[in-house]
Amino acid sequence: MTINEGSPAAQPIDFIDRSLYEPAYVQLANILRRQIAEGLFRPGDQLPSEAQLCRRYGVSPMTVRRSINLLVDQDVVSTAQGRGTFVKALELSQASFDLQELQELFKPGAGTDIRLLDVRIVPADAATAHRLNLKVGENTIYIRRLLSKNEEPIFYHREYLIYDPKLPIVEAEMDVTALQGLFANVDNALLKRGELTVMATLLTEDEAKILHTILPSAAFCLEHIFFDFDDRPISVGWFICRADRIHFTTKVGLDQ
Amino acid sequence: MTINEGSPAAQPIDFIDRSLYEPAYVQLANILRRQIAEGLFRPGDQLPSEAQLCRRYGVSPMTVRRSINLLVDQDVVSTAQGRGTFVKALELSQASFDLQELQELFKPGAGTDIRLLDVRIVPADAATAHRLNLKVGENTIYIRRLLSKNEEPIFYHREYLIYDPKLPIVEAEMDVTALQGLFANVDNALLKRGELTVMATLLTEDEAKILHTILPSAAFCLEHIFFDFDDRPISVGWFICRADRIHFTTKVGLDQ
DNA sequence: AAGTGGTCTAGACCACTAT
DNA sequence: TAGTGGTCTAGACCACTTT
Numbered sequence: 148m149t150i151n152e153g154s155p156a157a158q159p160i161d162f163i164d165r166s167l168y169e170p171a172y173v174q175l176a177n178i179l180r181r182q183i184a185e186g187l188f189r190p191g192d193q194l195p196s197e198a199q200l201c202r203r204y205g206v207s208p209m210t211v212r213r214s215i216n217l218l219v220d221q222d223v224v225s226t227a228q229g230r231g232t233f234v235k236a237l238e239l240s241q242a243s244f245d246l247q248e249l250q251e252l253f254k255p256g257a258g259t260d261i262r263l264l265d266v267r268i269v270p271a272d273a274a275t276a277h278r279l280n281l282k283v284g285e286n287t288i289y290i291r292r293l294l295s296k297n298e299e300p301i302f303y304h305r306e307y308l309i310y311d312p313k314l315p316i317v318e319a320e321m322d323v324t325a326l327q328g329l330f331a332n333v334d335n336a337l338l339k340r341g342e343l344t345v346m347a348t349l350l351t352e353d354e355a356k357i358l359h360t361i362l363p364s365a366a367f368c369l370e371h372i373f374f375d376f377d378d379r380p381i382s383v384g385w386f387i388c389r390a391d392r393i394h395f396t397t398k399v400g401l402d403q
Numbered sequence: 404m405t406i407n408e409g410s411p412a413a414q415p416i417d418f419i420d421r422s423l424y425e426p427a428y429v430q431l432a433n434i435l436r437r438q439i440a441e442g443l444f445r446p447g448d449q450l451p452s453e454a455q456l457c458r459r460y461g462v463s464p465m466t467v468r469r470s471i472n473l474l475v476d477q478d479v480v481s482t483a484q485g486r487g488t489f490v491k492a493l494e495l496s497q498a499s500f501d502l503q504e505l506q507e508l509f510k511p512g513a514g515t516d517i518r519l520l521d522v523r524i525v526p527a528d529a530a531t532a533h534r535l536n537l538k539v540g541e542n543t544i545y546i547r548r549l550l551s552k553n554e555e556p557i558f559y560h561r562e563y564l565i566y567d568p569k570l571p572i573v574e575a576e577m578d579v580t581a582l583q584g585l586f587a588n589v590d591n592a593l594l595k596r597g598e599l600t601v602m603a604t605l606l607t608e609d610e611a612k613i614l615h616t617i618l619p620s621a622a623f624c625l626e627h628i629f630f631d632f633d634d635r636p637i638s639v640g641w642f643i644c645r646a647d648r649i650h651f652t653t654k655v656g657l658d659q
Numbered sequence: 660a661a662g663t664g665g666t667c668t669a670g671a672c673c674a675c676t677a678t
Numbered sequence: 679t680a681g682t683g684g685t686c687t688a689g690a691c692c693a694c695t696t697t
Binding site: 426427428462463464465466469483484485486487 | 665666667668669670674675676677
Binding site for chain 1: 440441442445446447465476492493495496497498499500501502503505506591592594595596597598599600601602603604605618619620621622623627629630632646650651652653654655656657658
């Protein structure tokens with residue numbers, strides 16, 4: 148036994164190292180997150196007050212707040228004005244999936260090939276006209292593309308663009324590299340916002356042929372509509388991907 | 404013409420109203436977001452420096468920083484130390500989908516019914532044993548549930564739980580209301596983290612029968628594995644939902 | 660009344676980038 | 679060197695909750 152063994156929980160072994168490059172508020176957030184992960188604080192428990200954390204770790208109130216806010220953003224804790232800060236229980240509903248896996252497929256690299264299958268001027272049908280805010284029969288540009296990795300088809304993309312020669316985006320979109328632009332940080336400065344929908348579908352006969360598989364096959368379908376800065380719809384389209392070629396993964400709760 | 408019409412862009416009509424309940428940093432973030440949405444700043448453009456914003460809107464540096472950080476979190480702008488703050492272009496890859504639509508289905512309400520189809524003790528097969536860190540043949544609890552809305556089957560859920568009478572979660576999970584708990588904020592304080600995977604699949608014959616549809620049918624499959632605070636896997640399971648019953652929607656870029 | 664989180668100030672110092 | 683974002687302080691005041 149040593150002198151320092153008395154009430155170890157009251158005197159935390161964690162401390163903030165001001166000589167590190169890591170900011171104090173990040174260090175404190177990590178300390179608290181680790182204490183929660185280790186079970187020192189359990190879901191529902193109240194964390195020490197901000198004033199206590201200030202004293203205990205020798206930082207100013209604003210720095211403690213930044214740490215707490217980090218943990219709030221990460222859904223680790225929740226705050227209640229006048230009551231305190233509490234550890235949150237795991238919530239499945241707060242899980243979120245991003246398109247990172249999808250972006251990987253678009254990364255230009257060895258074996259990646261985006262092929263233009265078809266570009267045509269076609270009159271808008273009722274559904275397309277409605278989405279693009281056109282009259283039925285007005286011209287649209289219909290583009291079909293295929294993305295392959297190592298000669299193997301992965302993604303089929305169909306898209307309708309408004310037909311307006313004044314808009315430079317038309318030229319840009321017809322460039323097959325434009326697809327990568329949507330997934331990287333390229334020149335789509337004309338688009339203000341977009342609406343995305345993910346569906347599970349059965350491949351049609353045509354789609355199965357293009358994607359080199361057999362029926363019946365399940366697929367992911369990502370529908371997208373983009374708007375310019377005047378809130379005019381510019382394009383509507385669908386990414387179609389064989390279900391056995393992609394899935395989406397995420398984590399909830401405390402990592403490690 | 405009036406006197407005040409000279410150089411309207413230099414003297415912003417926007418201001419921060421200190422009498423409002425809305426915090427100054429939120430007001431400033433909204434002002435900047437609106438200016439971007441209106442095209443005053445375009446993707447790639449540099450925003451006024453933080454010092455300029457301090458003077459222009461009469462707030463302290465920390466308040467300006469909070470506003471900018473809000474916009475960074477919303478992927479509206481990005482900051483570069485020593486260079487400035489810049490408006491981001493739309494990026495499809497940064498879109499994220501959450502399970503809010505799914506949670507709606509689980510909300511206990513009129514017509515919502517979660518029925519326990521089956522509970523059995525079964526020995527773990529190779530795949531399940533591996534995921535639950537058991538030996539092949541060790542006992543697991545196999546649970547099948549069906550969620551319906553207005554007599555119509557929506558969700559089919561299969562789950563394997565580790566068989567450990569000491570763990571209270573076993574009792575909790577066997578309660579049919581536990582499913583809602585995962586999607587609400589109920590008593591799952593024993594779970595530290597989870598891994599989720601969304602796939603598109605074809606329904607099996609059994610699944611199609613349970614979900615009252617015909618083959619072939621596409622479906623979403625959400626696989627989940629949960630771990631306790633000792634990082635032991637507690638359960639592995641799958642939510643299976645007819646594709647025509649759900650889809651996931653999200654937005655990217657600037658709303659309105 | 661006491662304690663809690665929430666906002667905000669008016670600076671300071673630092674790290675980085677451009678010129 | 680000047681300008682930029684990034685961190686941090688040591689308080690102040692407020693709103694809210696609990697006792």
